[in-house]
Amino acid sequence: MTSYIVRRLLLAIPVLLGILFATFAMARLLPGDPCRAVLGEHATDAICDAFMERHGLNEPIPTQFAVYLGEVARGDFGDSLRFQRPVTELLSERLPVTVELSLYALSFAIVVGIPLGIISAYWRNSPIDVGTMLLANVGVSMPVFWLGLMLAYTFAVLLQGTPLWLPPSGRMTSGMSLAPLYDVWNVGATEGGALHNVLAFFSNINTINALVTGSWPELWDAIKHLILPAVALGTIPMSIIARMTRSSLLEVLGLDYVRVARAKGLREFAVVLKHALRNAMLPVATIIGLQLGYLLGGAVLTETIFGLTGVGKTLFDAITSRDYVVVQVFTLVIAVSFVIINLIVDLSYAFLDPRIRLD
Amino acid sequence: MAEKTETKTTKRRSHRGNSLWHDAMRYLLRQRSAILGMAIIGIMVLIAIFAPLLATHDPIISMLDVPEEASSGIRRRDPPCIHLLGCPEETPQHLLGLDSNLRDLYSRIVYGSRYSLYIGFASVGFAIVIGSVLGAVGGYVGGWLDNVIMRIMDVLLAFPALLLAIAIVTVTGPGLVNALLAIGIVSIPAYARVMRASVISVKERDFVTADRALGASQINILIRRVLPNAITPLIVQGTLGIATAILDAAALSFLGLGAQPPTPEWGTMLGAERNQVFTAPHLVFFPGFMIMLIVLAFNLLGDGLRDALDPRLNR
Numbered sequence: 001m002t003s004y005i006v007r008r009l010l011l012a013i014p015v016l017l018g019i020l021f022a023t024f025a026m027a028r029l030l031p032g033d034p035c036r037a038v039l040g041e042h043a044t045d046a047i048c049d050a051f052m053e054r055h056g057l058n059e060p061i062p063t064q065f066a067v068y069l070g071e072v073a074r075g076d077f078g079d080s081l082r083f084q085r086p087v088t089e090l091l092s093e094r095l096p097v098t099v100e101l102s103l104y105a106l107s108f109a110i111v112v113g114i115p116l117g118i119i120s121a122y123w124r125n126s127p128i129d130v131g132t133m134l135l136a137n138v139g140v141s142m143p144v145f146w147l148g149l150m151l152a153y154t155f156a157v158l159l160q161g162t163p164l165w166l167p168p169s170g171r172m173t174s175g176m177s178l179a180p181l182y183d184v185w186n187v188g189a190t191e192g193g194a195l196h197n198v199l200a201f202f203s204n205i206n207t208i209n210a211l212v213t214g215s216w217p218e219l220w221d222a223i224k225h226l227i228l229p230a231v232a233l234g235t236i237p238m239s240i241i242a243r244m245t246r247s248s249l250l251e252v253l254g255l256d257y258v259r260v261a262r263a264k265g266l267r268e269f270a271v272v273l274k275h276a277l278r279n280a281m282l283p284v285a286t287i288i289g290l291q292l293g294y295l296l297g298g299a300v301l302t303e304t305i306f307g308l309t310g311v312g313k314t315l316f317d318a319i320t321s322r323d324y325v326v327v328q329v330f331t332l333v334i335a336v337s338f339v340i341i342n343l344i345v346d347l348s349y350a351f352l353d354p355r356i357r358l359d
Numbered sequence: 360m361a362e363k364t365e366t367k368t369t370k371r372r373s374h375r376g377n378s379l380w381h382d383a384m385r386y387l388l389r390q391r392s393a394i395l396g397m398a399i400i401g402i403m404v405l406i407a408i409f410a411p412l413l414a415t416h417d418p419i420i421s422m423l424d425v426p427e428e429a430s431s432g433i434r435r436r437d438p439p440c441i442h443l444l445g446c447p448e449e450t451p452q453h454l455l456g457l458d459s460n461l462r463d464l465y466s467r468i469v470y471g472s473r474y475s476l477y478i479g480f481a482s483v484g485f486a487i488v489i490g491s492v493l494g495a496v497g498g499y500v501g502g503w504l505d506n507v508i509m510r511i512m513d514v515l516l517a518f519p520a521l522l523l524a525i526a527i528v529t530v531t532g533p534g535l536v537n538a539l540l541a542i543g544i545v546s547i548p549a550y551a552r553v554m555r556a557s558v559i560s561v562k563e564r565d566f567v568t569a570d571r572a573l574g575a576s577q578i579n580i581l582i583r584r585v586l587p588n589a590i591t592p593l594i595v596q597g598t599l600g601i602a603t604a605i606l607d608a609a610a611l612s613f614l615g616l617g618a619q620p621p622t623p624e625w626g627t628m629l630g631a632e633r634n635q636v637f638t639a640p641h642l643v644f645f646p647g648f649m650i651m652l653i654v655l656a657f658n659l660l661g662d663g664l665r666d667a668l669d670p671r672l673n674r
Contacts, residue, residue, distance in 0.1 A: 018514030029530045141655035146647030149636045297521030319529045335517045
């Protein structure tokens with residue numbers, strides 16, 4: 001097991017280096033002049049020269065790359081060209097939005113997807129199975145942005161005035177807000193400190209903040225704002241999980257030990273839920289891990305539609321406004337977390353299934 | 360011995376080769392979902408071919424430039440008007456309504472089928488060609504070259520596909536061709552991996568060693584021995600890949616990075632009208648529904664093909 005972990009970790013190093021280079025190159029390759037994109041078309045050459053000088057953009061490319069590597073190693077990512085604020089600050093403000101959205105979307109996908117898959121496998125080849133799988137196929141084929149807009153129209157316009165009405169955009173009703181946790185608890189008030197940053201991060205996950213501070217109206221409001229985006233973003237993973245659960249369960253149900261369980265006289269219900277399900281969950285766990293990458297990509301679309309300023313929306317805006325620093329750091333964070341998630345999925349899979357690590 | 364194995368394998372393959380495809384086709388035609396997928400794709404292809412005959416209006420020009428329409432009191436974003444369903448005869452008929460630029464939505468949707476099919480096939484074709492070459496070379500040559508190719512593929516896979524495609528299009532500039540190239544590039548690793556796996560599983564087999572002993576050239580071996588073994592997974596991956604490609608291309612267009620207005624591309628149409636969703640939902644509903652339909656069709660067909668071509672599945 002140890003050698004397997006070491007091997008997987010070593011394999012991740014060239015990928016991480018590649019990512020560092022790719023994010024650096026990507027930011028430099030963006031066409032257009034960063035100075036005029038940030039300061040406007042009317043910036044004079046003298047102003048632009050000073051701007052390029054200040055941000056080290058006049059240095060030769062290898063020097064810039066070396067500087068970049070040094071910054072990454074120190075965790076110092078510089079300021080956003082557009083917002084004139086440290087990128088890390090921007091990140092701690094916007095990452096929570098995406099993390100929260102992704103978590104709710106993934107929870108929706110798991111909570112709905114796995115039971116659908118079980119139902120489908122339990123009543124295999126029945127009309128229920130056919131219907132569920134057709135639904136899953138439609139779900140996989142659904143453009144996120146279309147589903148999001150249609151959900152917003154249905155719940156915000158058609159159901160207006162009914163108890164089912166849901167807000168079509170934003171994170172909270174205007175006028176409602178949550179105090180940062182470091183203010184509520186009066187700890188870690190020094191800006192830039194580790195505790196402060198951690199608390200700031202969790203403060204921005206509205207539902208967690210509201211839950212731990214016991215702000216129930218705010219909690220309900222935040223949840224209501226999350227339902228539509230989470231369902232829109234979670235539908236494709238939900239369908240994939242449902243299909244995977246079904247096929248994996250059907251495969252396990254054909255194995256000898258399941259036949260033994262049936263021969264013992266167990267009811268089919270117990271056979272499926274108690275004996276087969278546990279082993280069938282292995283590939284499902286992998287699929288769930290792999291969906292996280294999709295969620296980050298889909299977050300760009302969902303955040304755009306539902307007016308949420310998360311990582312996806314910020315990155316998209318930064319790309320179109322040539323904010324090199326933000327593009328670089330945000331893609332880096334996304335890609336690195338994607339690699340780490342995949343690593344964890346691989347390792348947990350090896351942990352759960354001894355056959356993998358023996359290979 | 361090696362020679363004997365080789366002849367036997369060739370014989371068996373040529374016999375089984377036919378019957379595998381034959382069986383697969385028969386099995387495919389028994390699956391209702393795959394037939395549904397094929398039917399939808401077939402209809403879409405017909406719509407794309409006969410678009411000029413099926414469209415009731417020009418997809419690009421505004422109805423303001425059509426004298427008899429302009430004087431009939433039509434307004435921007437008018438909902439569908441179908442005479443058979445009780446829409447007054449004096450109002451001009453627009454099967455799916457009008458968009459914000461007073462263009463006939465139905466005609467635009469009809470022409471849009473051409474773009475979706477083109478994007479799907481072109482980007483996947485591009486990815487298959489490049490991916491297969493990279494995968495085949497890596498798998499066959501092995502060593503450091505293989506390592507370098509596959510690590511580059513890993514880096515490509517480390518970025519969420521849509522984000523990488525967005526970044527590539529921003530570098531190359533928005534547009535239909537750049538968008539489909541970006542989607543092609545993003546999907547290369549999938550095909551490279553499939554091809555490489557097939558090559559590695561075949562290259563040490565006796566019949567390939569025999570070929571080599573008989574003096575067959577590397578290229579010859581690659582094309583005659585290795586490729587046929589890799590075709591099946593590539594077809595399955597490609598069919599499912601078309602679905603993803605259409606979906607991603609629509610997303611790029613929706614964000615304004617793909618086909619540019621006034622091109623009647625479904626994603627572009629949806630993106631341009633997305634702020635009208637609360638006042639004129641038909642402008643968002645129909646293009647999105649078509650995207651969903653064609654993606655569903657390729658998914659159903661791809662799943663059917665995978666089941667049909669997988670010899671391990673017991674049926």
